[in-house]
Amino acid sequence: MTGQKSATTYAFIIGLHTGGMAYKEIGERMKMPVRTISDICSRAKARGFDPDAKPLHLDEACVKPASRKANKAKVSEVFGLVKAHANLVCM
DSSP states (O other): OOSOOOHHHHHHHHHHHHTTOOHHHHHHHHTOOHHHHHHHHHHHHHTTOOTTOSSOOOOHHHHOOTTSOOOHHHHHHHHHHHHHHHHHHHO
16 A cells, blocks of 8 residues: 555544554555554654543544545445444454
8 A cells, every 4th residue: 555545544543542453463464564554653642632531432533644635425324334343343
């Protein structure tokens, strides 16, 4: 994966990491550097995302790339998938 990442990709990465997947494994699956994965998760936390909150709340501001607008319908769809995954992991 090269170039600018979408908010959908950011949300997916954050969801995988919140579900317990290591940066290295996410990087291998997404074909991205581990440092990029780490930076995405760190930025989300700096923007207010709390991975320990129950229920999980992933706000669009946490995953929105600074220089690009996201497809809101796609982002909402991914938020739903991330929330469903987090609920399964937490139960």
